[in-house]
Amino acid sequence: MTGSALGEYLRTARSRVQPADAGLTTMGRRRVAGLRREEVAVLAGMNTDYYARLEQGRERRPSPQILDALCDALQLNDEAREHLYALTGLVPTRRRRLPVDTIDPSLRQLLHGFLHTPAFVLNPALDILVANALCEALFSPFEHADNLAHMTFLDQAGSSFYGQWALSAENVVASLRHATGSNADYPRLKEVIDGLLEASAEFGELWRRPTVREKTRDRKQLVHPEVGQLSIDYHTFDVRGARGQQLVVYSAPPGSATAERLSLLGTLHADQRRS
Incomplete structure (x- = not known):
């Protein structure tokens, strides 16, 4: 894993989440697509500088708890979540989810x-x-x-x-x-x-x-x-x-x-x- 690969994936993921989808209120014209770094940090409950280091490749060993928080903040599905973990060399923590009773x-x-x-x-x-x-x-x-x-x-x-x-x-x-x-x-x-x-x-x-x-x-x-x-x-x-x-x-x-x-x-x- 390279820091750039992790950072690139995080940048791509946050660009796909609209503020409204994350429950954020925005005013005026935004200069970035999707979420800003500081918004991701707030949603994930972490320091903005720490998240910036992840995107910049200066922090390469996030904990499973950090990754779980980022997955929730970035609204990643199971496949995207597994990929994010793979980029860091970690195994996804088990999430207890209730079975689905609706039929596709x-x-x-x-x-x-x-x-x-x-x-x-x-x-x-x-x-x-x-x-x-x-x-x-x-x-x-x-x-x-x-x-x-x-x-x-x-x-x-x-x-x-x-x-x-x-x-x-x-x-x-x-x-x-x-x-x-x-x-x-x-x-x-x-x-x-x-x-x-x-x-x-x-x-x-x-x-x-x-x-x-x-x-x-x-x-x-x-x-x-x-x-x-x-x-x-x-x-x-x-x-x-x-x-x-x-x-x-x-x-x-x-x-x-x-x-x-x-x-x-x-x-x-x-x-x-x-x-």
Whole structure:
């Protein structure tokens, strides 16, 4: 890292932040684009001379606390923040941010483009944030197909829908426990866990075990009342840009009995919607 590289990046970053965006009131014509040095220093809570030395390359070893303050003052996103740290040879400090529960429209469009495979998006509390049409058809036996944990432990359909209910229940509990490690401050996660502990003895028994697991792929056996037994593979992907969200995609080998039954299920529910 060279001082000039760090200074150039800081100058570029502050030139892109308008005073109004930073909550600053300005009067008259400004001679610089974006923020002035002294404004960045005030927003970051540091001495103006110290910030000037950073831009001039005379100060090359800012602390992580200084960098965090600059990232906030300059309104840097995660990628820009990581780059600023890389210029100083430091590793970004971990920021505890709450998961995002809103669905990006492009992700919603992507899901509904999956016509032959069920797909849905979860948050760390296992709420189903969005599901495509075939997934809705697959989960139609449930009274409320809105949370995988509730569906497993609290809905009457769970015991017959999950062909290996005990294994599914263990996986749900292990997933929730894993989520508490990085989302301890997420209110919805605590709400779901506390509700299950109060409502389900089976959940409480499993919760007392120290199992922690986050699966990215596996196979599960499902039984749908309209089309019968389904042997489904699933893959889980982190959604970039939406902390805590995971895209889950169910699939079956082309030409397999499960693939044919999923196709039939989609047709049945499409006919129901049309009628």
